Amino acid sequence: MPRPGFVLDVDRSTPPILFHHGEQFRLEKLPAGRSRVIYPAEPIEALDDPDAAIHHALLHPLGDSEPLPALLKPGMKLTIAFDDVSLPLPQMKAPDVRQRIIEQVLDMAAAAGVDDVHLIAALALHRRMTEDELRHALGDRIYDAFAPHGALYNHDAEDPDNLLFVGTTKHGEEVEINKRAAESDLLVYVNINIVAMDGGWKSTATGLSSYRAIRHHHNVKTMEHSKSFMDRHSSELHHSNWRQGKVLRDAGIKIFQIETTINNNTFGHDGPLSLLQKREWEWTGRDRLTFLGMQKGLDAMSAKRRRQIFMGWRAPYGLTSVQAGEVDAVHEVTLQNCFDQHLVPVEGQTDILTMGLPFICPYNVNSIMNPILVMCLGLGYFFNLYRGKPLVREGGVLIMSHPTPWDFHPVHHPSYIDFFEQVLADTTDPKVIEATYEKQYAEDEWYRHLYRTSYAYHGVHPFYMWYWGAHALQHLGRVIIVGGDVRAVRRLGFMPASTLQDALEMASDVVGRDATITHLHNPPILMADVS
Amino acid sequence: MKALVFSRKPARYAAAMAAGRLTPGGGAKVGPLKLRHDHDHPALPGPGWRYIKPRLAGICGSDLATIDGTSSRYFEPIVSFPFVPGHEVVADLVDPDDRRARPDGTHRVILEPVLSCVARGIDPVCRHCAEGHLGNCANLTAGAISPGLQSGFCCDTGGGWSTLMVAHESQLHAVPDHWTDEMALMVEPTACAVHSALAGEVAEGDVVVVIGAGTLGLLTIAALRRFAPTCTILAVAKHPEQRTEATKLGADHLAAPGEVKRAVRRRTGARAVTATGADGPVDRLADGAAVVFDCVGSADSIADAIAVAGPRGRIMLVGMAGRTSVDLTGLWHKELRLTGTYAYGVEPAAGGRRTFDLAMELVEAADLGRLVSAAYPLSRYPEAIAHAADAGRRGAVKVAFDLRAEKERDSL
Numbered sequence: 001m002p003r004p005g006f007v008l009d010v011d012r013s014t015p016p017i018l019f020h021h022g023e024q025f026r027l028e029k030l031p032a033g034r035s036r037v038i039y040p041a042e043p044i045e046a047l048d049d050p051d052a053a054i055h056h057a058l059l060h061p062l063g064d065s066e067p068l069p070a071l072l073k074p075g076m077k078l079t080i081a082f083d084d085v086s087l088p089l090p091q092m093k094a095p096d097v098r099q100r101i102i103e104q105v106l107d108m109a110a111a112a113g114v115d116d117v118h119l120i121a122a123l124a125l126h127r128r129m130t131e132d133e134l135r136h137a138l139g140d141r142i143y144d145a146f147a148p149h150g151a152l153y154n155h156d157a158e159d160p161d162n163l164l165f166v167g168t169t170k171h172g173e174e175v176e177i178n179k180r181a182a183e184s185d186l187l188v189y190v191n192i193n194i195v196a197m198d199g200g201w202k203s204t205a206t207g208l209s210s211y212r213a214i215r216h217h218h219n220v221k222t223m224e225h226s227k228s229f230m231d232r233h234s235s236e237l238h239h240s241n242w243r244q245g246k247v248l249r250d251a252g253i254k255i256f257q258i259e260t261t262i263n264n265n266t267f268g269h270d271g272p273l274s275l276l277q278k279r280e281w282e283w284t285g286r287d288r289l290t291f292l293g294m295q296k297g298l299d300a301m302s303a304k305r306r307r308q309i310f311m312g313w314r315a316p317y318g319l320t321s322v323q324a325g326e327v328d329a330v331h332e333v334t335l336q337n338c339f340d341q342h343l344v345p346v347e348g349q350t351d352i353l354t355m356g357l358p359f360i361c362p363y364n365v366n367s368i369m370n371p372i373l374v375m376c377l378g379l380g381y382f383f384n385l386y387r388g389k390p391l392v393r394e395g396g397v398l399i400m401s402h403p404t405p406w407d408f409h410p411v412h413h414p415s416y417i418d419f420f421e422q423v424l425a426d427t428t429d430p431k432v433i434e435a436t437y438e439k440q441y442a443e444d445e446w447y448r449h450l451y452r453t454s455y456a457y458h459g460v461h462p463f464y465m466w467y468w469g470a471h472a473l474q475h476l477g478r479v480i481i482v483g484g485d486v487r488a489v490r491r492l493g494f495m496p497a498s499t500l501q502d503a504l505e506m507a508s509d510v511v512g513r514d515a516t517i518t519h520l521h522n523p524p525i526l527m528a529d530v531s
Numbered sequence: 532m533k534a535l536v537f538s539r540k541p542a543r544y545a546a547a548m549a550a551g552r553l554t555p556g557g558g559a560k561v562g563p564l565k566l567r568h569d570h571d572h573p574a575l576p577g578p579g580w581r582y583i584k585p586r587l588a589g590i591c592g593s594d595l596a597t598i599d600g601t602s603s604r605y606f607e608p609i610v611s612f613p614f615v616p617g618h619e620v621v622a623d624l625v626d627p628d629d630r631r632a633r634p635d636g637t638h639r640v641i642l643e644p645v646l647s648c649v650a651r652g653i654d655p656v657c658r659h660c661a662e663g664h665l666g667n668c669a670n671l672t673a674g675a676i677s678p679g680l681q682s683g684f685c686c687d688t689g690g691g692w693s694t695l696m697v698a699h700e701s702q703l704h705a706v707p708d709h710w711t712d713e714m715a716l717m718v719e720p721t722a723c724a725v726h727s728a729l730a731g732e733v734a735e736g737d738v739v740v741v742i743g744a745g746t747l748g749l750l751t752i753a754a755l756r757r758f759a760p761t762c763t764i765l766a767v768a769k770h771p772e773q774r775t776e777a778t779k780l781g782a783d784h785l786a787a788p789g790e791v792k793r794a795v796r797r798r799t800g801a802r803a804v805t806a807t808g809a810d811g812p813v814d815r816l817a818d819g820a821a822v823v824f825d826c827v828g829s830a831d832s833i834a835d836a837i838a839v840a841g842p843r844g845r846i847m848l849v850g851m852a853g854r855t856s857v858d859l860t861g862l863w864h865k866e867l868r869l870t871g872t873y874a875y876g877v878e879p880a881a882g883g884r885r886t887f888d889l890a891m892e893l894v895e896a897a898d899l900g901r902l903v904s905a906a907y908p909l910s911r912y913p914e915a916i917a918h919a920a921d922a923g924r925r926g927a928v929k930v931a932f933d934l935r936a937e938k939e940r941d942s943l
Contacts, residue, residue, distance in 0.1 A: 410805075410813075414803075417793060418793050421786070421787070421790045421793060421794065422794065422797060425785075440797070444800070445800065445802070446796065446800075446802050446803055
């Protein structure tokens with residue numbers, strides 16, 4: 001029986017705690033008597049037969065939806081959209097759940113005589129997926145059957161000929177999505193809901209959309225009013241997407257939503273990384289030796305080699321649920337299944353929140369975790385992994401551990417480089433950044449060209465990364481990065497510290513000497529349910 | 532008299548080259564530059580020549596290149612040894628009969644150091660001097676004085692790094708009474724910048740790039756802001772103080788040295804050309820700036836200038852370049868004009884006015900005297916040279932010698 005997540009009060013006997021530190025690790029001794037560690041739940045039971053579960057879900061839809069086979073007719077136009085390379089993190093061991101699902105959908109479509117089928121990677125303003133990435137997500141059989149005929153491709157949010165303006169919400173939010181998807185008789189959307197933020201109407205309203213529509217919720221005001229954006233019902237980001245979803249539904253766009261949840265088996269139950277999902281006091285002598293060897297080995301490697309190793313990791317996630325049918329009904333079940341794995345009850349807020357940032361976030365798969373992504377992962381994703389109240393009190397301090405290299409992937413993140421060199425050199429205030437620079441970057445022809453023809457994130461994407469942290473920036477009194485490149489950390493507007501002890505000392509200027517400390521022991525993923 | 536003297540001593544020159552490579556300005560300690568307390572007074576070379584007593588004398592990039600042995604051998608035939616360096620000079624003109632003189636018989640003058648046909652006693656003057664382009668004088672090695680492209684590089688004139696030198700009347704400009712010596716000292720480098728800015732033919736609304744934010748780069752920014760007020764200036768500055776000063780003087784945008792290509796792309800909307808085709812690091816721009824002022828003059832800065840200049844654009848080589856290796860394919864392909872700008876004279880783009888007059892107006896308007904960051908006595912010349920050679924990192928702009936308290940000066 002997997003053990004749930006829990007909160008450990010640190011005392012003198014507590015061993016040093018594991019902090020992820022990019023592609024490296026740190027062991028840190030937290031002050032006894034005023035520190036606590038929030039541990040994620042162990043991986044919950046996976047479904048015994050994922051293929052059977054998928055089949056069952058397609059035949060037994062939730063909400064106001066017919067079973068999938070009943071929706072498939074000869075001569076119809078069918079589009080299957082699927083989550084892009086930003087999910088899951090890290091990538092999962094083959095076969096990917098998208099492959100499992102889409103193979104069954106295609107079998108049903110073939111059985112129904114449907115031959116006009118397109119598969120679209122719903123990447124919104126993310127970079128295009130490479131052939132290797134598509135093959136991994138969908139399998140060779142699907143790729144070879146569709147890609148050579150132009151029926152498997154990446155969504156292009158800058159192709160005016162293949163976007164359809166659908167309408168406007170009562171709040172004035174424009175809705176524009178992929179034309180092929182909008183004009184299909186049925187749109188099947190295949191999700192991997194690794195966290196509660198994913199899925200629902202956000203899949204279509206954002207994933208298949210354009211800057212024209214996305215800007216209505218990917219902005220500072222929305223993000224500051226999403227508390228948190230991991231909690232769908234308290235998230236303005238989601239409210240906006242849901243309003244846009246209503247416009248899609250009212251326009252008659254028929255969507256069959258398929259959502260899946262996976263467990264916390266990120267690093268496996270055996271193998272060198274398995275100790276990363278164990279609790280430190282349960283490490284065996286062999287685990288300690290493995291850790292020391294791994295730490296020394298990684299420290300001796302070049303950053304590039306370390307990245308290669310970690311990016312090559314394929315997580316042995318287990319599929320914990322699959323549900324299909326009408327968007328809202330499906331998503332409510334998905335949320336509960338996500339929470340079953342991730343939610344950890346936590347009493348009260350803390351003065352100082354610590355976290356070790358791992359090697360990956362949604363936007364550096366097979367790439368480099370640049371400083372802007374460090375900010376986004378820490379102040380965006382990890383800070384927002386709460387329900388109720390933020391883990392850290394207003395005016396408190398966030399301490400993150402990450403090397404934060406002044407390093408960018410020139411192919412994937414060209415506008416990030418400019419954002420870092422130009423925008424952050426001027427200001428780190430999200431509102432000023434949005435008002436002064438966003439339009440210029442969003443409409444830059446070179447970025448557009450690279451987004452459409454190369455493998456670059458859209459020109460506006462680094463702005464969204466910064467906005468993702470807007471709620472945290474507004475909430476926190478200070479942000480400190482341990483072990484980061486000093487110049488890069490300062491450019492982010494944060495304070496650099498060489499050790500955790502230094503960081504705690506620096507934090508005491510803001511929250512006093514006896515401040516309480518909470519460490520978010522993530523990943524594997526946890527979400528704090530703060531009362 | 533007391534003077535810093537630079538002699539032709541090949542062994543010391545080699546030592547200076549080695550020391551300069553290790554530490555900028557290191558050539559001062561081991562090279563041919565020596566402090567002499569008993570250096571002979573220069574003789575007056577002929578009619579119109581006068582004695583002047585330097586008050587402040589600046590240390591310029593070309594002086595530093597000479598001291599560290601990095602300047603081109605191009606100069607060998609047009610200088611004469613031994614010479615006393617120092618061509619940025621504000622001095623007292625020793626002239627008890629002059630009605631403008633102070634009670635001690637002196638009044639302050641700024642030296643315009645180029646040695647024209649008139650100063651050399653050549654009549655008729657060459658066609659360049661006739662047109663007022665004194666910096667282009669064709670008689671650098673002829674006339675009543677030994678070869679020397681400027682005062683401070685000629686064995687007969689002496690230079691500002693001493694307590695006494697000679698200057699031709701045509702080289703002297705009176706210092707307004709209300710001016711500080713520091714303001715006067717900045718006129719000569721400002722004239723270089725004014726000449727460059729006007730030669731750049733910057734049009735209304737042009738995006739221009741100024742590479743380098745040392746003295747010459749900063750003054751070029753100031754000159755551009757005055758003479759091409761509608762242009763957009765992107766300054767490439769390395770050090771924090773340089774960035775601050777560049778903004779004060781009129782730069783609209785700043786970039787670090789490694790960021791110039793992207794920064795120009797953002798300003799011009801140019802497409803970037805990358806080394807590997809459609810992606811990868813930016814190699815150059817397909818379009819770009821109308822004019823690039825290279826105030827560094829290194830292989831890297833020239834390469835950057837070629838990379839960011841737009842087709843049919845202009846590159847103004849303001850910083851003194853030496854022997855260098857640069858890929859000129861972009862110059863050819865983009866039909867760029869690479870133009871050297873040296874010294875001053877008259878400015879056709881400003882109605883034929885003398886560059887020094889325009890520079891004096893700019894010094895006053897932009898309060899450029901504040902750019903004199905430090906001044907040293909001659910005896911501390913190794914420190915002064917080291918400070919000047921590392922000025923940017925140490926938050927300084929113009930470093931100078933202060934001769935006003937030298938006791939040898941009063942005994943003359």
